[in-house]
Structure formats: structure tokens, C-alpha cells
Amino acid sequence: MQQKKNLFNTVWDLHKVGTLESGQDQIFIGLHLIHEVTSPQAFQMLEERGLSVLHPERTFATVDHIVPTANQERPFKDRLAEEMMQALEKNTEKHGIEFFGLNTDDQGIVHIIGPELGLTQPGMTIACGDSHTSTHGAFGAIAFGIGTSQIRDVLATQTMALSRPKVRKINVTGSLQPGVYAKDIILRIIADLGVNGGIGYAYEYNGEAIRQLSMEERMTICNMSIEGGARVGYINPDETTFAYLQGRRYAPQGESFERAKEYWQQIASGPDAEYDDVYELDATSLKPMVTWGITPGQAIPVDGRMPTLKDIPQDDRDIAEKALGHMGFAERDPILGKKIDVAFIGSCTNGRISDLREAARLVQGRTVAKSVRAMVVPGSKRVALQAEREGLHTIFQEAGFDWRGAGCSMCLAMNPDKLEGRELSASSSNRNFVGRQGSPKGRTLLMSPAMVALAAIEGEVVDVRDYAPQAVGPKA
Ligand SMILES: CC(C)[C@H](C(=O)O)[C@@H](O)C(=O)O
Numbered sequence: 322m323q324q325k326k327n328l329f330n331t332v333w334d335l336h337k338v339g340t341l342e343s344g345q346d347q348i349f350i351g352l353h354l355i356h357e358v359t360s361p362q363a364f365q366m367l368e369e370r371g372l373s374v375l376h377p378e379r380t381f382a383t384v385d386h387i388v389p390t391a392n393q394e395r396p397f398k399d400r401l402a403e404e405m406m407q408a409l410e411k412n413t414e415k416h417g418i419e420f421f422g423l424n425t426d427d428q429g430i431v432h433i434i435g436p437e438l439g440l441t442q443p444g445m446t447i448a449c450g451d452s453h454t455s456t457h458g459a460f461g462a463i464a465f466g467i468g469t470s471q472i473r474d475v476l477a478t479q480t481m482a483l484s485r486p487k488v489r490k491i492n493v494t495g496s497l498q499p500g501v502y503a504k505d506i507i508l509r510i511i512a513d514l515g516v517n518g519g520i521g522y523a524y525e526y527n528g529e530a531i532r533q534l535s536m537e538e539r540m541t542i543c544n545m546s547i548e549g550g551a552r553v554g555y556i557n558p559d560e561t562t563f564a565y566l567q568g569r570r571y572a573p574q575g576e577s578f579e580r581a582k583e584y585w586q587q588i589a590s591g592p593d594a595e596y597d598d599v600y601e602l603d604a605t606s607l608k609p610m611v612t613w614g615i616t617p618g619q620a621i622p623v624d625g626r627m628p629t630l631k632d633i634p635q636d637d638r639d640i641a642e643k644a645l646g647h648m649g650f651a652e653r654d655p656i657l658g659k660k661i662d663v664a665f666i667g668s669c670t671n672g673r674i675s676d677l678r679e680a681a682r683l684v685q686g687r688t689v690a691k692s693v694r695a696m697v698v699p700g701s702k703r704v705a706l707q708a709e710r711e712g713l714h715t716i717f718q719e720a721g722f723d724w725r726g727a728g729c730s731m732c733l734a735m736n737p738d739k740l741e742g743r744e745l746s747a748s749s750s751n752r753n754f755v756g757r758q759g760s761p762k763g764r765t766l767l768m769s770p771a772m773v774a775l776a777a778i779e780g781e782v783v784d785v786r787d788y789a790p791q792a793v794g795p796k797a
């Protein structure tokens with residue numbers, strides 16, 4: 322392995338089958354994950370051409386987006402949801418693809434269960450018909466969100482055509498202060514570089530602050546790469562990665578684990594690896610971040626104020642004006658103290674066990690404000706079961722949160738969980754687009770799950786650093 326190559330280029334070159342006439346590379350895909358929303362049309366395309374799935378043993382399916390989180394009785398009340406579910410059941414059965422359905426403990430949001438099951442491993446190429454596939458990069462895999470025709474290509478050939486992106490190293494130095502989390506790192510990066518700043522790039526997150534993060538925190542960061550325009554985001558594998566993977570169902574076992582580990586160590590970017598661009602960020606100076614607008618890049622520190630339109634570069638001014646209009650906020654408004662109606666803890670960004678533990682710790686012994694509808698939706702069945710073993714569900718329920726079944730839920734409201742009217746929600750998810758949480762007039766403030774938990778209690782945006790600051794801190 323060449324010392325100067327970064328992980329991205331090493332893994333790309335190892336999976337390159339050839340160069341196509343178009344100039345794109347044909348890349349072998351080691352792991353293909355599918356869900357109910359984007360796969361039915363791809364299977365239909367195979368059908369129309371009389372093709373079969375080339376490597377069903379490299380393809381795994383789950384159901385997440387349309388899953389009702391309260392009543393999961395079949396048939397689902399929503400006819401379209403039931404159709405999507407049936408299509409996935411039929412397609413996986415017909416092609417011999419493993420399906421982690423609602424009747425198993427393995428079901429959950431695709432980006433949560435891949436890592437949980439040890440399917441996601443360093444050095445892999447991973448594809449899934451879902452933009453947040455970048456999450457899997459947290460393990461030192463290169464993982465691409467793909468569209469329907471690419472799902473078809475991967476099903477039929479286990480390869481797809483891709484143009485090689487450039488690689489930007491995002492070097493996060495220092496250490497996070499108490500009350501500042503992985504979510505705040507990525508919201509800051511997107512605010513700084515812009516929602517389009519990463520187009521044409523893969524982001525390598527590196528530096529002391531990243532090395533200190535747990536795997537779950539690393540996933541939060543890689544998950545939102547796509548919100549910054551980078552289709553791929555990754556972190557070099559290290560001892561934290563290996564410890565997480567050891568013993569997981571699909572991870573190599575025993576001696577093969579040791580061999581794999583040696584290999585995984587070799588592919589990591591070396592100290593003199595080269596990049597197309599480098600961006601520096603100091604973690605020590607970061608504060609809890611909250612979005613005030615309608616793109617994940619429109620975020621400010623919790624003690625900050627919304628921008629003045631004339632100070633915003635022309636390119637961003639129109640969307641900022643639209644954002645203030647939609648949100649019903651004014652220039653220079655503080656974000657602190659904004660009254661919320663709904664609190665949502667969940668999603669593939671922040672619906673893992675460590676997120677729930679931290680939220681529960683802050684909620685314990687407190688009560689949700691009367692004006693707030695609050696819910697916790699574990700990202701997977703396994704997260705739900707673990708939380709229940711630890712009694713977290715009781716803490717949430719006693720405080721007045723709704724404790725739900727696993728799925729995407731109000732992250733995008735393709736199920737019955739939706740905002741109503743102009744409701745303002747504090748949400749641990751990744752997108753605050755207009756209408757994202759199910760109501761065209763609905764409004765979303767993105768923040769860390771700890772901040773959502775406290776907003777639920779107080780009925781308004783508060784600063785997590787003001788709550789038992791000595792006890793608040795990044796998760797171990
Ligand atoms: C439904 C799916 C295609 C979509 C995505 O690609 O990300 C969804 O998961 C989302 O978060 O908006």
C-alpha cells in the first residue's frame with residue numbers, strides 16, 4: 322500500500338474493475354443494502370430485462386421509512402406503505418436476499434443495523450439507495466448513496482459506474498467541551514463549508530477530536546456528510562473501530578478477525594497521505610449548534626443570533642430570506658428561548674443507544690412541558706431492546722415522552738408520525754427542509770439529542786451547558 326495514498330483512493334483502486342468509455346470507473350461493491358422505498362423500481366427494471374441478482378449474499382434488506390412506530394399490525398393502514406412492504410418481501414424472497422423484517426430483532430433504520438450486525442466493515446465499498454449511506458464511512462468504508470438505476474446496476478452486476486471524487490481532509494483538532502457533541506461538529510462544518518461545499522468531494526474526518534469519538538458519534542458525523550454536499554464521508558479505522566466490530570454477527574471471527582484487523586490498519590491514510598484540500602476546525606471552541614432555517618447549513622451556536630440579510634453573501638441571501646419567512650423568525654433573533662411544540666429524538670443521525678442514554682440522563686426526574694408533544698423513536702429494534710433493558714424507556718415515559726417502535730418516523734414522516742400545521746419541532750434528525758416532517762408549513766430546528774431532550778422539558782430552546790454542566794459531556 323502506498324504511504325501517500327489516502328484511504329479513499331486506496332479503497333477505490335482496490336475495487337476498480339476497469340475504466341469505462343465515459344471516463345467513469347467501474348467499481349465493485351462489496352455490500353449492498355436495500356430498503357422498501359427505493360428498491361421496488363430497481364427490481365422491476367431487472368424483471369423487465371429478465372436479469373437476476375448476481376450476488377444475493379452481498380445484498381441485505383430491511384424496512385424502515387414507512388414503518389408505523391405505534392401500531393405495526395398488518396396490513397398497514399396506509400395502502401402505499403403496505404404495497405412497498407409487500408414488494409420488498411416478495412423481491413427478497415424471490416432473489417434469496419436476507420431480509421431483516423418486522424418480526425426479527427434485526428430490523429431498524431438501514432444505516433443503524435448495518436453497523437450493528439457487523440455488515441459494515443473497514444475497507445469496503447458499500448452502496449444503498451439512500452443518501453445517508455455516508456454513515457457507514459465511520460468505519461473506514463467508502464459508502465455511496467445511490468439512485469434507482471444504480472441500485473439496478475448493483476443488483477445485476479455488483480458494480481456501478483462512478484466518477485472519482487476529490488478528497489478533502491477535515492482536520493478537527495482539540496477536544497469537545499462539556500455539552501458539545503458530534504452533532505455540533507458536523508453542523509458547524511456544514512455551516513462553514515456550505516450545503517454545496519462538498520459537491521465533488523469525499524470528506525475524510527480526521528484529527529484529535531475525531532479520534533476521541535465513539536463509533537456511534539463518528540456515525541453521526543459521517544451521516545450528515547451528504548447535507549454538506551459530500552456524497553461520501555469517512556473516518557480512518559482504529560482501535561475504537563476494531564473494538565466495536567469484534568464479535569458482531571457478520572464481522573470476521575477469531576483468527577480471521579485478527580487478519581482482517583491487520584489489513585484494516587494498512588488501508589488507513591498515513592500521516593503523509595495527500596489530499597486535494599484540507600480544512601481545519603478547532604473542537605475546543607465549538608458550542609452547541611441549532612439550525613434556524615430550512616437547510617442544515619443555516620445553523621448558529623445556541624447563544625448566537627440569526628443573521629442580518631445584508632451581511633449574507635448574495636448567493637445565500639435569497640434562501641436565507643425564504644428561511645426567515647418560513648420559520649416566522651426575524652433578522653438578529655436569538656434562537657435561545659424559541660418555543661417548541663414537538664420534540665423528536667431518533668433517526669439514523671442520532672437514534673442510537675448512546676444518544677438515548679444521554680437524553681435519558683438529562684430527562685431523568687424532569688417533566689415534559691405541557692405544551693410539547695415529545696417522542697423517542699429508537700433507530701433499531703436492537704437499540705429499543707437495549708434501552709428497555711436499561712430502563713431508559715421508563716425514564717422517558719415517566720417524563721411524558723412517547724416511547725415508540727423502531728423506524729425513520731418523523732425524520733421524514735413517510736409514516737403516521739407528522740407535524741401538524743405550523744408546529745415547531747426540536748429534532749435530532751438531519752434535514753430541516755420545508756415540509757420535511759410531514760406538514761408543508763411545519764418547522765424544524767436541528768440540534769443534538771441532548772438539546773432536544775431539554776427543549777422538550779423546558780418547552781423552548783435552551784443551552785445544554787446550563788444544565789448540571791459538570792455532568793454534561795461527550796459520551797464515552
Ligand atoms: C427515502 C430516501 C430515498 C431518502 C434518502 O435518500 O435520503 C430518505 O432516507 C431521506 O432521508 O430523505
Ligand code: SF4
Binds near residue numbers: 431453
Ligand atoms: S432516518 Fe431519516 S435520514 Fe435516516 S434513512 Fe430514515 S428518513 Fe433518511
